[in-house]
Amino acid sequence: MRKRMIRMVGLCLALILLLGQAVPVSAAVPKISAAVTRSNVLALANAYDKDGAYLLKSSLMKGRNILEWWGTGTSLWEGMDTGVHEECHAYSFMNGSYNSEAIYLGNQKYIRVSYTDVYPSRKMGMTIPQRLRTFRWSTYVGNPEPNLASDVQGVYGLLNEFTAYYWGMHMGLSLYSYLRKNKASTWEWMTYINGGANGRLAYAEFKYYILNYMYYAKQHYPAIYRGIKNNRNFVNTYAYIEKKFAAQNKKFLNYINKLGWKISGDWCCDPVSGYRLNIYQGDYRRLVKEMSKKKYKNLL
Numbered sequence: 001m002r003k004r005m006i007r008m009v010g011l012c013l014a015l016i017l018l019l020g021q022a023v024p025v026s027a028a029v030p031k032i033s034a035a036v037t038r039s040n041v042l043a044l045a046n047a048y049d050k051d052g053a054y055l056l057k058s059s060l061m062k063g064r065n066i067l068e069w070w071g072t073g074t075s076l077w078e079g080m081d082t083g084v085h086e087e088c089h090a091y092s093f094m095n096g097s098y099n100s101e102a103i104y105l106g107n108q109k110y111i112r113v114s115y116t117d118v119y120p121s122r123k124m125g126m127t128i129p130q131r132l133r134t135f136r137w138s139t140y141v142g143n144p145e146p147n148l149a150s151d152v153q154g155v156y157g158l159l160n161e162f163t164a165y166y167w168g169m170h171m172g173l174s175l176y177s178y179l180r181k182n183k184a185s186t187w188e189w190m191t192y193i194n195g196g197a198n199g200r201l202a203y204a205e206f207k208y209y210i211l212n213y214m215y216y217a218k219q220h221y222p223a224i225y226r227g228i229k230n231n232r233n234f235v236n237t238y239a240y241i242e243k244k245f246a247a248q249n250k251k252f253l254n255y256i257n258k259l260g261w262k263i264s265g266d267w268c269c270d271p272v273s274g275y276r277l278n279i280y281q282g283d284y285r286r287l288v289k290e291m292s293k294k295k296y297k298n299l300l
């Protein structure tokens, strides 16, 4: 009996050591000045965003170096948004196949979206008028690097990017109470708001690219258009992520309100310190206004 118990204890210890090695998580929530280590990244994600933590853990289990997304001088909490964004791409790839991508839906679930024929997003990108060529236009659809997914995988690459921006922003936003607890400086709040504003703009940009992709396909590539339109998993997944993303943007504006910062034109200002930062309101509104046109509404 005793021998068996000792064996059991030994087995448990071995398991703990094994798991501990694969996913090291320190129990305490790391301080705001804590070093960027795997265990601190996971502990922070675990404490504030279970989905972000799951995506990061999934990557660690596959031996990925998640810390590569924290550039020199980037603090632990600042890099969480980008870390989750990039590992969301990795997750999509790892759970996809040669003819499908896995789109993360939350609660440790994903959906496989099969690819249908596409045309390069670049072609659609060139039709975007100058006034709507915002921050991400050049990188993703205007002048993309060779083989970039948002270009060569067409609308499926755009959905992938849309989703990664959603989950990255989800992680970043979730740190609101962490920054509050840690009495973040005005400068740190500016970084936080800047992250949220970036995500919010990405919502409008990628929603617009996806709609415009379909509009262009309808005119120039009717067979491709039909293939995508009849791909139920694509249509439903886009609608699902879009809804969640729109709600998340509202949450972001609520946080700005709660902080007591004021939005005026493109700017978000702290009435106490007088500091202000650009939150791209003009770009955001122009894109939203464009999407309210009948030609896009009909597509939806």
Ligand SMILES: [Zn+2]
Pocket (backbone or CB within 6 Å): 085, 086, 089, 161, 164
């Ligand atoms: Zn990305």
